[in-house]
Every structure is written in C-alpha cells, then in structure tokens.
Amino acid sequence: MGDIRRRSAVVLGLTAMVIPLTLALGTAPAQAASCTTKAGPYQKQVEKFLGRPVDGKQSSADCKAIRAFQTKHGITPNIGYAGPVTWGVMDLMNKQKAAGKNPNKAGKCPVNKGRIACVDLTRQLSWIQDGKKLVYGPVPVRTGRDGYETRTGLKKVYWRNKNHHSTIYDVPMPYAQFFDGGQAFHSVGVSMWNPPGSHGCVNMTKTDAKKYWSLLRTGDEVYVYGRKPGT
Missing domain, CATH: 2.40.440.10 (L,D-transpeptidase catalytic domain-like)
Structure with missing residues (x-):
C-alpha cells in the first residue's frame, strides 16, 4: 500500500489522548487532593452499583469506593463524586453485562x-x-x-x-x-x-x-x- x-x-x-473536561461533565485536570463530602446527582445509583448502602448520602466509605472506581477507569477528577460521567460508565457496564x-x-x-x-x-x-x-x-x-x-x-x-x-x-x-x-x-x-x-x-x-x-x-x-x- x-x-x-x-x-x-x-x-x-x-x-x-484523554482531554480533561469540567467537573460538570464529571472530569477535570490533575489528581484530586481529597475525597468530596458532597453527594452527587447519581448518588443512589452509584451506591447500588458498588454494593454500598443505598441512602443517597455521601459517606467516607462511599467516597473511597467511588474514587477507587474512578481511578481504575480513568475518570477525573477522582474525588469520589457521583456525577454523570461516573454513572454513565456504570450504566454502560450494566448494559454490556445484560448482552451476555x-x-x-x-x-x-x-x-x-x-x-x-x-x-x-x-x-x-x-x-x-x-x-x-x-x-x-x-x-x-x-x-x-x-x-x-x-x-x-x-x-x-x-x-x-x-x-x-x-x-x-x-x-x-x-x-x-x-x-x-x-x-x-x-x-x-x-x-x-x-x-x-x-x-x-x-x-x-x-x-x-x-x-x-x-x-x-x-x-x-x-x-x-x-x-x-x-x-
């Protein structure tokens, strides 16, 4: 050829190359300094996906679990916030699993x-x-x-x-x-x-x-x- x-x-x-986006989209530049204490708009869905108690309230354990998921799958900032990108990834995983x-x-x-x-x-x-x-x-x-x-x-x-x-x-x-x-x-x-x-x-x-x-x-x-x- x-x-x-x-x-x-x-x-x-x-x-x-991965281009950082804003927090509103669930991504932002650099590593996060610490876990957020704020519950995200998809808090309950994310808690359920991760096998956490589903109460819609952000706990330290919730944040650590969400943050670990974000870090593993390249979602930034990895501050443990249950935003639309994090839930979007989880929802897609659910649909892929359903394909069997x-x-x-x-x-x-x-x-x-x-x-x-x-x-x-x-x-x-x-x-x-x-x-x-x-x-x-x-x-x-x-x-x-x-x-x-x-x-x-x-x-x-x-x-x-x-x-x-x-x-x-x-x-x-x-x-x-x-x-x-x-x-x-x-x-x-x-x-x-x-x-x-x-x-x-x-x-x-x-x-x-x-x-x-x-x-x-x-x-x-x-x-x-x-x-x-x-x-």
Missing part, C-alpha cells in the same frame, strides 16, 4: 455475511460472529468521541499492521486492523471506559485486539452501527 494511504491511516486512526452471550439478539449485525466483526456503538461492544454463531466476545470497546465518531456501515478490513506506530504523534497502535479510511481496531493501554474516547478507531484491550488479529483477515467484513452515548 502506498505511503499516502498509510499516512492517512495513521492520521485518521490515531487514538485520542447473545449480543446480536436484536439481529442488527448481518447474519448472512459469514464471518464478520460487529461493532455496536450504543453499547460500546464488539464481537465476531459467523452467521448466527458467536465466535468471540462480546468485548467492551472504546470508539470515537464527539466530533470524531467511528463511522457506521458495512466495511472490510483492508490493511493490517501488527506493530503499527504513528510517527506523527509517536503513539503505538498494536494489532491495528484498518477497515474504514484511518479507522481501525487496535489495542490501547487505557480503560475501555476512559472518557472521552478515540479519534475514530475502535480501541480494545491487548488481549481482545490480539484475538481479533488471530481471527480476522484482510477482506473480512466489519459492520458498525448505533450511536455512542455522548455523541
């Missing part, structure tokens, strides 16, 4: 294409199926943030590079499998729920990206549908 096409793939498929081993129950990903990689932007899930048979997954993914949405539709894997690296931004993109312009499956080291998202690529854990690499080939189809929350 020519240099121009490869350069385009690098620029368009580059994983977004039948992610295509609604039949939105084609079952007449043979082996195909499906990407559900709404639930931030991906899986590989062969007809109606689930081959691998579903697994959580991290797709394009607002303004850099992962494009929907039927596509094909057209270029694979196991050790891809962006020389422009000096960012590794291991197990890269490009399927639409510069948009690709590839692994990243951040949490799959780390806001705000990629620059269009479908981010995966190293384990899942490696498995996709072993299961997919150039020419295999990819179907992307739905809409990512917040876009």
Whole structure:
C-alpha cells in the first residue's frame, strides 16, 4: 500500500489522548487532593452499583469506593463524586453485562455475511460472529468521541499492521486492523471506559485486539452501527 494511504491511516486512526473536561461533565485536570463530602446527582445509583448502602448520602466509605472506581477507569477528577460521567460508565457496564452471550439478539449485525466483526456503538461492544454463531466476545470497546465518531456501515478490513506506530504523534497502535479510511481496531493501554474516547478507531484491550488479529483477515467484513452515548 502506498505511503499516502498509510499516512492517512495513521492520521485518521490515531487514538485520542484523554482531554480533561469540567467537573460538570464529571472530569477535570490533575489528581484530586481529597475525597468530596458532597453527594452527587447519581448518588443512589452509584451506591447500588458498588454494593454500598443505598441512602443517597455521601459517606467516607462511599467516597473511597467511588474514587477507587474512578481511578481504575480513568475518570477525573477522582474525588469520589457521583456525577454523570461516573454513572454513565456504570450504566454502560450494566448494559454490556445484560448482552451476555447473545449480543446480536436484536439481529442488527448481518447474519448472512459469514464471518464478520460487529461493532455496536450504543453499547460500546464488539464481537465476531459467523452467521448466527458467536465466535468471540462480546468485548467492551472504546470508539470515537464527539466530533470524531467511528463511522457506521458495512466495511472490510483492508490493511493490517501488527506493530503499527504513528510517527506523527509517536503513539503505538498494536494489532491495528484498518477497515474504514484511518479507522481501525487496535489495542490501547487505557480503560475501555476512559472518557472521552478515540479519534475514530475502535480501541480494545491487548488481549481482545490480539484475538481479533488471530481471527480476522484482510477482506473480512466489519459492520458498525448505533450511536455512542455522548455523541
């Protein structure tokens, strides 16, 4: 493949660096100095998710549990505040869990294409199926943030590079499998729920990206549908 096409793939498929947002959105720069004593608007939902006593009141133990969750999944500021981003991540996890081993129950990903990689932007899930048979997954993914949405539709894997690296931004993109312009499956080291998202690529854990690499080939189809929350 020519240099121009490869350069385009690098620029368009580059994983977004996490950009801090304001507290109103549930994120802010730098590490938090201490836990907040303020109850958030999603206090009861967050308490229930974490298995805490559901009383809607912020306690020291509540804050520590919320803060640990935020730290693990890259939500900043990690001050233990039950805001919309923290609850949004938890709500998405609940929906992913509900998908179980039948992610295509609604039949939105084609079952007449043979082996195909499906990407559900709404639930931030991906899986590989062969007809109606689930081959691998579903697994959580991290797709394009607002303004850099992962494009929907039927596509094909057209270029694979196991050790891809962006020389422009000096960012590794291991197990890269490009399927639409510069948009690709590839692994990243951040949490799959780390806001705000990629620059269009479908981010995966190293384990899942490696498995996709072993299961997919150039020419295999990819179907992307739905809409990512917040876009």
